[in-house]
Amino acid sequence: MRNSYYLKLVPALFSFYAMSANAEVIYPSFFVGGSLGYQLADDDNYSYSDPGAPSFGVSAGVQFNDDWRWDIGYQYSDTLEARQNNIELTPAWFETALRYDWELQKNYKAYARLGVAYWDVDKEIKGVETLSTQGISPLGEVGISYALTPNIDIEGGFKYINEIGDKYTGRYDNNSFVINLNYKFINEKKVIEKVVVKKEPKALPPKPVVVPVKPVKKIITTNEESYVTYFSFASSKVNTGSLELQKVLHILKKYPQSNLILTGNTDSIGSYASNQRLSQKRANSVARFFTDRGISISRITVRADGETNPVASNITAEGRSQNLRVDMNIPSFSYDIVVSK
Numbered sequence: 001m002r003n004s005y006y007l008k009l010v011p012a013l014f015s016f017y018a019m020s021a022n023a024e025v026i027y028p029s030f031f032v033g034g035s036l037g038y039q040l041a042d043d044d045n046y047s048y049s050d051p052g053a054p055s056f057g058v059s060a061g062v063q064f065n066d067d068w069r070w071d072i073g074y075q076y077s078d079t080l081e082a083r084q085n086n087i088e089l090t091p092a093w094f095e096t097a098l099r100y101d102w103e104l105q106k107n108y109k110a111y112a113r114l115g116v117a118y119w120d121v122d123k124e125i126k127g128v129e130t131l132s133t134q135g136i137s138p139l140g141e142v143g144i145s146y147a148l149t150p151n152i153d154i155e156g157g158f159k160y161i162n163e164i165g166d167k168y169t170g171r172y173d174n175n176s177f178v179i180n181l182n183y184k185f186i187n188e189k190k191v192i193e194k195v196v197v198k199k200e201p202k203a204l205p206p207k208p209v210v211v212p213v214k215p216v217k218k219i220i221t222t223n224e225e226s227y228v229t230y231f232s233f234a235s236s237k238v239n240t241g242s243l244e245l246q247k248v249l250h251i252l253k254k255y256p257q258s259n260l261i262l263t264g265n266t267d268s269i270g271s272y273a274s275n276q277r278l279s280q281k282r283a284n285s286v287a288r289f290f291t292d293r294g295i296s297i298s299r300i301t302v303r304a305d306g307e308t309n310p311v312a313s314n315i316t317a318e319g320r321s322q323n324l325r326v327d328m329n330i331p332s333f334s335y336d337i338v339v340s341k
Contacts, residue, residue: 026187027234033059035073037159037178041080041089051089053078055176063184065234066103071113072096091164091174093119095139104144113141117161123169133166141178155180206339217336222258225251225330229286233269233324236281238289245289248328252295257335260295262286263303263327267310267320276306286326 040052055078061071073095080089097115104110117139123131143157161174201222227244231237238245252258264279264286283302291297312319 026232027063027065029063029185029187031061031063031069031071031182031184033071033073033180033182035059035075035178035180037075037176039077039080039174039176041172041174051080053080059180059182066236067101069099069101070096071099075117088124089165089169089172090122090124091119093117093161093164097139097141101145107147109145109147111141111143111145111155111157113139113159115139117164119161119164121165121169123165131169133169135164135166137162137164143178143180151184151186153180153182153184155182203337215338218339219334220337221334222255222330222332224332227328227330228325229328230321231282231324231326233267233320234278236278236285238285240289244328245286248330249290249293249295251330252290252299255333255335257333258330259299259301259333260290261301261303261327261329261331263305263309263329265305265309265311265323265325265327266307267323268307268314269320272306276304279306280304282326286328 035057037055037057038052039055055075057073057075059071059073061069063069074092075095076092077090080091095115095117097113099111099113101109101111115138116136118134118136120134121132123133125131139159139161141157141159143155145153145155147153155178157178157180159174159176159178161176163171164174165171201220203220204218227248229239229242229244231239248260252260262283264281264283266275266279266282268275270278280302283304287297287300287302290300307314307323310319310323311325312322314320314323
């Protein structure tokens with residue numbers, strides 16, 4: 001009967017799917033989740049067959065950036081029955097952990113959690129006595145996450161809690177196979193583009209026609225052009241609707257002689273190394289925008305300046321927003337036009 005109760009939780013957890021939304025994450029953000037699992041009590045004091053039972057729980061936490069988050073949760077387990085010893089255990093625990101995600105490919109990530117569990121165990125020796133004890137144990141978990149939508153992740157993993165119990169109740173290691181479903185509350189922010197207006201190079205007007213008319217080639221040399229596209233805080237997601245990106249794409253397609261230099265930048269929040277990596281990711285994302293639209297990667301140079309090249313003060317939020325950018329420079333180039341002489 002109890003197992004059927006847990007199975008009823010599955011459609012309830014998956015009902016979160018309908019709440020998904022397409023939006024750009026502004027960190028820090030928050031999330032809630034639910035989990036189903038099955039644990040094995042790894043200890044010969046209870047049973048030679050390692051008794052097992054289903055468990056379920058809820059959790060919530062804070063997402064600091066694309067890679068790090070912190071969570072807290074509560075887990076409750078069904079009764080573990082060591083039939084050979086006439087022992088029943090009913091554990092429950094609060095847990096808290098830091099988590100790091102590695103991006104494997106689109107929508108897939110590997111993750112690892114490390115933290116502690118504060119547990120409470122009720123032990124009943126049938127016909128003899130009932131004991132209860134509490135304590136703290138280290139906790140670890142590894143697994144794979146899949147993004148069903150921008151808001152919803154589903155995960156499968158293995159969790160280990162070391163030595164639940166004490167010398168009076170006996171100790172056991174908790175080995176659990178878990179399925180987690182998380183819902184992320186996404187914050188939205190409109191990115192204001194500051195457009196730097198540059199005049200298009202103008203070809204010199206042709207000279208008056210002289211009979212006989214002979215077409216000749218004329219070399220036109222352009223000036224260097226500079227454009228900027230902006231990002232949200234701690235994000236490397238490209239705003240594909242940017243007018244600046246469309247202008248640069250138009251020039252690159254119209255003039256195959258042109259090349260592009262991309263320089264990623266950040267504000268000063270965070271460590272120097274993390275900002276350097278983030279600026280590199282931003283520049284790579286913009287480069288990918290152009291290569292996905294037919295521009296050869298051989299025409300693109302990617303650089304990363306991190307926090308070293310601000311254009312505004314990092315003291316104010318307005319100033320920092322101007323430093324979350326990728327500079328797009330098109331060096332001077334020459335091309336031929338046919339004119340009448």
